[in-house]
Amino acid sequence: MQGLEANDAAARYIAERFGLGGRPERMVPVGGGEMGRVYRLDAAGAAWAVKELFRRTDEDRVARQVAFQDAAARCGIRAPANLSTVDGRHLCSLPAELGGATVRLCSWIDGHPVQTADPGLSEWVGSAIGRIHGLSYPADGADHDPWYDACPTPKRWEELIAAGDAGGADWVSAIRSRLGSLLSLADLVTPAEPTAMICWHLDLQPDNVTRERASDEYVLLDWDDSGPEMPDRVLAMALWDWHVHGDEIDIKGIQGTLAAYRRAGGHAELTGIESFTAIVASYLNYVFVQAERTLHAQLSLDRRRRAAAELQSSLANPPDPARLMSVLNVARAQI
Ligand SMILES: Nc1ncnc2c1ncn2[C@@H]1O[C@H](COP(=O)(O)OP(=O)(O)O)[C@@H](O)[C@H]1O
Ligand SMILES: [Mg+2]
Secondary structure (H helix, E strand, O other), rough: OOOOOHHHOOOOHHHOOOOOOOOEEEEEEEEOOOOEEEEEEEEEEEEEEEEOOOOOOHHHHHHHHHHHHHHHHOOOOOOOOOOOOOOOOOOEEEHHHHOOOEEEEEEOEEEEEEEOOOOHHHHHHHHHHHHHHHOEEEEOOOOOOOOHOOOOOOOHHHHHHHHHHOOOOHHHHHHHHHHHHHHHHHOOOOOOHHOOEEOOOOOOHHHHEEEEOOOOOOEEOOOOOOEEEEHHHHHHHHHHHHHHEEOOOOOHHHHHHHHHHHHHHHHOOOOOHHHHHHHHHHHHHHHHHHHHHOOOOOOHHHHHHHHHHHHHHHHOOOOOHHHHHHHHHHHHHHH
């Protein structure tokens, strides 16, 4: 894969395909990671976010995600507007001579990054989840992503360690010494119940929220992972991602989020430790994938180094069962 180059020809092609009118002024990279890269495109007196997608997707899936995002917007969740091409598609593939990337386009939100401690943000998080859960937007047969409820078997961990040994990886002893606790964490993972799933954004974390300068309102970005999940697991994920910082649990933050969730019409309750399945499964999958990446000869040295750093920091901060139980107890005390 060559990837998108932020040059005039690519900017012109994208502007034409999405019918922006006028000559684009510039396209500059602004962010992104392993799943995609985002560019700001200025054209026809307005700004747009071009997202280059690294993960395979298809027009039907994106159309379902856009319909879900539109439904969320109707109940007050602000998000960038999705644009479609002049022939009505959300995905646009650039020709090979322009790098051959697949991109999407949405409106640019001029905003400030958020901090979890910002006043009112805990409540916004609870209210956004509550309003979306209140919709009960049907999963409609969309596949549940196994990232959130399946994790590597003991055999795969052994194979990974053997491959790490063979490749002289420096993480081998760190993973080997933690294997027991990684496998006990895997015991907490239970398969999601297909009939209990509704649509959710699936990546509500601080990087994906911005505070729009003009309106001072929170805007939720990055809907590309949206799909089915069980409501209690969504709630547990949010409490963990927003209110647990290392060993510190922000009890007031959890309470603020839960109270706002109920006020906004949210109906889920954490049933037990299994409500944290998505946290635990995605943690184990993340550790595993980062370790694999460090061994992947076809990846650039830079990406392998980034994977090694991610692996190290993830291993140092597992979702240990005692902290999961503490969050569960705070949540239960509130219900
Ligand atoms: N519509 C947008 N307006 C302004 N900034 C955006 C927009 N979309 C993405 N960004 C910026 O680019 C970053 C990465 O975009 P995101 O869609 O979250 O990609 P990723 O899947 O890589 O996390 C965001 O955290 C945000 O800073
Ligand atoms: Mg993001």
